[in-house]
Amino acid sequence: xxxxxxxxxxxxxxxxxxxxxxxxxxxxxxxxxxxxxxxxxxxxxxxxxxxxxxxxxxxxxxxxxxxxxxxxxxxxxxxxxxxxxxxxxxxxxxxxxxxxxxxxxxxxxxxxxxxxxxxxxxxxxxxxxxxxxxxxxxxxxxxxxxxxxxxxxxxxxxxxxxxxxxxxxxxxxxxxxxxxxxxxxxxxxxxxxxxxxxxxxxxxxxxxxxxxxxxxxxxxxxxxxxxxxxxxxxxxxxxxxxxxxxxxxxxxxxxxxxxxxxxxxxxxxxxxxxxxxxxxxxxxxxxxxxxxxxxxxxxxxxxxxxxxxxxxxxxxxxxxxxxxxxxxxxxxxxxxxxxxxxxxxxx
Amino acid sequence: xxxxxxxxxxxxxxxxxxxxxxxxxxxxxxxxxxxxxxxxxxxxxxxxxxxxxxxxxxxxxxxxxxxxxxxxxxxxxxxxxxxxxxxxxxxxxxxxxxxxxxxxxxxxxxxxxxxxxxxxxxxxxxxxxxxxxxxxxxxxxxxxxxxxxxxxxxxxxxxxxxxxxxxxxxxxxxxxxxxxxxxxxxxxxxxxxxxxxxxxxxxxxxxxxxxxxxxxxxxxxxxxxxxxxxxxxxxxxxxxxxxxxxxxxxxxxxxxxxxxxxxxxxxxxxxxxxxxxxxxxxxxxxxxxxxxxxxxxxxxxxxxxxxxxxxxxxxxxxxxxxxxxxxxxxxxxxxxxxxxxxxxxxxxxxxxxxxxxxxxxxxxxxxxxxxxxxxxxxxxxxxxxxxxxxxxxxxxxxxxxxxxxxxxxxxxxxxxxxxxxxx
Numbered sequence: 201x202x203x204x205x206x207x208x209x210x211x212x213x214x215x216x217x218x219x220x221x222x223x224x225x226x227x228x229x230x231x232x233x234x235x236x237x238x239x240x241x242x243x244x245x246x247x248x249x250x251x252x253x254x255x256x257x258x259x260x261x262x263x264x265x266x267x268x269x270x271x272x273x274x275x276x277x278x279x280x281x282x283x284x285x286x287x288x289x290x291x292x293x294x295x296x297x298x299x300x301x302x303x304x305x306x307x308x309x310x311x312x313x314x315x316x317x318x319x320x321x322x323x324x325x326x327x328x329x330x331x332x333x334x335x336x337x338x339x340x341x342x343x344x345x346x347x348x349x350x351x352x353x354x355x356x357x358x359x360x361x362x363x364x365x366x367x368x369x370x371x372x373x374x375x376x377x378x379x380x381x382x383x384x385x386x387x388x389x390x391x392x393x394x395x396x397x398x399x400x401x402x403x404x405x406x407x408x409x410x411x412x413x414x415x416x417x418x419x420x421x422x423x424x425x426x427x428x429x430x431x432x433x434x435x436x437x438x439x440x441x442x443x444x445x446x447x448x449x450x451x452x453x454x455x456x457x458x459x460x461x462x463x464x465x466x467x468x469x470x471x472x473x474x475x476x477x478x479x480x481x482x483x484x485x486x487x488x489x490x491x492x493x494x495x496x497x498x499x500x501x502x503x504x505x506x507x508x509x510x511x512x513x514x515x516x517x518x519x520x521x522x523x524x525x526x527x528x529x530x531x532x533x534x535x536x537x538x539x540x541x542x543x544x545x546x547x
Numbered sequence: 548x549x550x551x552x553x554x555x556x557x558x559x560x561x562x563x564x565x566x567x568x569x570x571x572x573x574x575x576x577x578x579x580x581x582x583x584x585x586x587x588x589x590x591x592x593x594x595x596x597x598x599x600x601x602x603x604x605x606x607x608x609x610x611x612x613x614x615x616x617x618x619x620x621x622x623x624x625x626x627x628x629x630x631x632x633x634x635x636x637x638x639x640x641x642x643x644x645x646x647x648x649x650x651x652x653x654x655x656x657x658x659x660x661x662x663x664x665x666x667x668x669x670x671x672x673x674x675x676x677x678x679x680x681x682x683x684x685x686x687x688x689x690x691x692x693x694x695x696x697x698x699x700x701x702x703x704x705x706x707x708x709x710x711x712x713x714x715x716x717x718x719x720x721x722x723x724x725x726x727x728x729x730x731x732x733x734x735x736x737x738x739x740x741x742x743x744x745x746x747x748x749x750x751x752x753x754x755x756x757x758x759x760x761x762x763x764x765x766x767x768x769x770x771x772x773x774x775x776x777x778x779x780x781x782x783x784x785x786x787x788x789x790x791x792x793x794x795x796x797x798x799x800x801x802x803x804x805x806x807x808x809x810x811x812x813x814x815x816x817x818x819x820x821x822x823x824x825x826x827x828x829x830x831x832x833x834x835x836x837x838x839x840x841x842x843x844x845x846x847x848x849x850x851x852x853x854x855x856x857x858x859x860x861x862x863x864x865x866x867x868x869x870x871x872x873x874x875x876x877x878x879x880x881x882x883x884x885x886x887x888x889x890x891x892x893x894x895x896x897x898x899x900x901x902x903x904x905x906x907x908x909x910x911x912x913x914x915x916x917x918x919x920x921x922x923x924x925x926x927x928x929x930x931x932x933x934x935x936x937x938x939x940x941x942x943x944x945x946x947x948x949x950x951x952x953x954x955x956x957x958x959x960x961x962x963x964x965x966x967x968x969x970x
Contacts, residue, residue: 250633251634251636251637251638252633254588254632254633255626255629255630255633257588257629261595261621261625262622262626264595264596264621265614265617265620265622266618266621268598268606268610268614268617268618269610269614269615269617269618272606272609272611272614272685273607273610275603275606275610276603276604276610277603278599279596279598279600279603279606280599280600280601280603280920281922282600283920283922283923283927284927286599286600287596287600287931290593291934291938293589293592294590294592294593294938297585297589298589298942298945301581301582302585302949305952306952346922348603348920348921348922349922350922350923350924506610506614506687506688507611507679507687507688509687509688509689510615510688513615513688513691514615517619517622518618518622521619521626522622525622525626525630528627528630529626532630532631532633532634535634535638535641535642536633536641
């Protein structure tokens with residue numbers, strides 16, 4: 201495997217870890233207002249994600265940093281091209297952070313309600329935006345010979361040569377991301393809490409399942425329809441067939457485990473489902489990293505990667521950093537394992 | 548970042564002496580650190596995005612080098628800091644005192660590492676080393692250690708971290724002084740003043756010498772035109788005077804109403820009274836920093852305040868040593884009112900560094916006007932800039948409001964819903 205390929209997979213894995221980890225706290229935010237009714241329940245949800253959400257979000261920053269390091273040209277093109285939606289993502293991330301962190305500072309209904317809504321709405325919108333972002337990458341963007349592009353928020357919601365951030369395909373994937381992460385968050389809330397709150401979360405997860413199944417099937421068909429090239433890698437490398445098997449097996453396990461109240465199994469299966477979907481997308485794209493609507497301008501790992509010396513040196517410190525980060529996460533999640541108890545620390 | 552250091556100091560003393568007052572003090576500052584940290588996280592996220600969104604041509608040009616430090620910041624600093632801050636703030640009951648102390652140390656190390664990686668990135672823009680040019684004109688990493696251990700980065704880092712420590716120390720001292728002046732929580736107030744004054748004195752001195760002095764030497768050697776603009780030296784001269792005060796007049800190329808120390812600038816830069824210091828006239832006008840008066844004032848405000856910090860903290864330390872500081876109301880007043888000055892000095896210092904680098908984005912390699920995203924229209928940039936200005940103002944007010952509340956509630960406050968039950 202060449203160095204740029206290796207770094208492609210490292211970034212893909214980091215993004216996947218980000219979506220699995222931050223996905224459950226985003227999802228917890230998405231179901232927050234309907235699952236948690238009383239102040240005590242809301243505090244429990246926040247308590248369940250409080251010590252870990254920021255660490256989870258660091259995976260986004262670390263994946264972004266690693267992307268910048270390994271594929272600077274890709275970072276430059278995509279971040280300037282997706283200027284407007286990224287600015288919205290930044291705002292939503294900011295709102296969500298203060299929604300989680302500032303709520304507990306003042307015990308006053310008005311104050312708390314404000315931050316509750318801020319947290320929930322920004323979580324919901326972030327789920328949709330991240331889905332739409334992924335869809336934009338899969339669908340391709342109007343890159344030209346300069347290697348740059350600029351996408352408006354929408355054009356006519358069709359898939360012409362001049363695309364916008366939002367069209368029927370990206371909205372579809374955005375909705376799918378919201379349903380997936382809401383279900384993922386529900387499994388987590390059910391796992392970390394219990395009683396009425398846990399049961400309500402379980403109910404939401406069950407409600408999401410048919411939608412998730414239906415949207416998964418539609419999205420696969422739609423993706424093939426708008427970009428038949430996604431099948432090339434699958435046709436050449438049979439190992440890719442593990443991806444659909446993983447996706448549908450995980451869905452089956454979720455359907456089996458959730459009504460039985462086996463929260464841990466459901467949560468793991470939900471994580472595997474997300475992993476399968478994202479790795480599958482990366483597998484379909486490789487070695488393209490940002491497809492152009494006109495394929496001669498595709499950005500690939502070869503025309504965007506940093507110098508070979510830099511990539512080689514990076515392997516050393518990246519491996520060290522990844523081992524350390526893994527250690528912290530295992531330690532922190534162990535410290536906060538088990539059901540949430542109110543009555544210690546914040547929230 | 549300064550506060551992270553002081554919290555470690557408080558925790559260490561608390562652990563050594565097994566003194567609950569120090570643990571309460573650490574918890575109190577931990578809460579304030581938590582509020583600051585949220586501010587830092589939310590205002591820091593746009594920074595990383597900005598490299599790609601607003602400075603894409605620069606990123607394409609220099610990303611092969613500075614991507615190293617930016618990615619390392621994520622891998623080494625952010626993970627450490629965020630993972631252990633959660634433990635420090637929410638895990639005191641679950642952890643042994645030693646483990647809790649260790650989580651405070653981890654937060655400190657994480658935040659200080661983060662500082663290094665970002666300064667190393669800035670240092671590359673100030674003084675690029677360890678790179679080579681690829682065929683397409685972009686920069687590639689040539690020597691990892693030359694780049695990461697850039698001389699400029701080491702001194703700039705030391706200088707910057709002293710500034711952070713001074714800020715933490717002045718804020719801690721000011722809160723302590725406020726408690727002593729108003730006669731509440733005096734036991735904690737004394738600890739805050741004592742630790743704040745000792746740290747403040749040490750770091751104020753280190754700020755000027757050696758770190759500030761060495762930083763000045765680097766500017767003299769590698770950015771002489773910046774030095775001339777900072778000092779307001781329009782014409783080069785031997786035995787150049789140091790302008791203490793005066794207003795630069797760039798139309799006529801002179802300082803109005805100057806108050807000068809003859810020969811001093813030559814001594815500070817070249818260590819000789821008679822040395823010749825090049826003025827702005829020695830350089831083509833297109834290489835002058837764009838806004839000379841602003842640069843000049845930023846630099847002079849920074850140095851003026853730095854001198855003031857030493858004066859205040861040396862006197863305060865003397866009073867502390869004599870055992871008189873807790874009753875010297877005049878001194879406590881000065882210490883309390885000095886709280887905003889480190890923020891002004893830090894901002895002025897960064898303005899000096901960044902305005903001084905102009906017109907270059909990467910010194911000598913890329914001009915600022917060539918580095919921004921051409922694909923993003925000015926209207927879109929303006930729209931988002933205005934948005935951020937508004938948002939940051941709201942965040943600033945919110946943060947100040949919450950911190951003021953914590954200070955008012957005092958170090959023993961159990962105002963958090965969870966905390967009442969935990970005690």
